[in-house]
Amino acid sequence: AAAHAGRPGMLAGVVPAAVEAMVELGADPGRIVARTGPAVCGRCYEVPEAMRADVAAVEPTAYAETSWGTPAVDVTAGVHAQLERLGVVDREQSPVCTLESGDHFSYRRDRTTGRLAGYVWLD
Secondary structure, eight states: OOOOOOHHHHHHTHHHHHHHHHHHTTOOGGGOEEEEOOBOOTTTOBOOHHHHHHHHHHOGGGEEEOTTSSEEEOHHHHHHHHHHHTTOOEEEEOOOBTTTOTTSOOHHHHSSOOOOOOOOOOO
């Protein structure tokens, strides 16, 4: 499966729904391999305090603070916590912060639209 879960998707349960659909089709969560791609990191994803509180009420592990001390959200941490609770143990997080990386699209940085792509395959 492939799923996109930014902040709204994480809050809406996109990742648990994807894993649950896989399990319904016979997947064992302990054998699922989960990889999260490049994303704005919790040290850079600045949000209003009220938004951080709303996110943390749904997914406490997403509560973050920017490197400059303002409220932030760590979507990747939240997604990995959801995966862990579902029994997915083989998880890896991309080290790339899209805001910090000039090689990756970031609307937050550039204020223009762009695209990222991912892929999934079966061996």
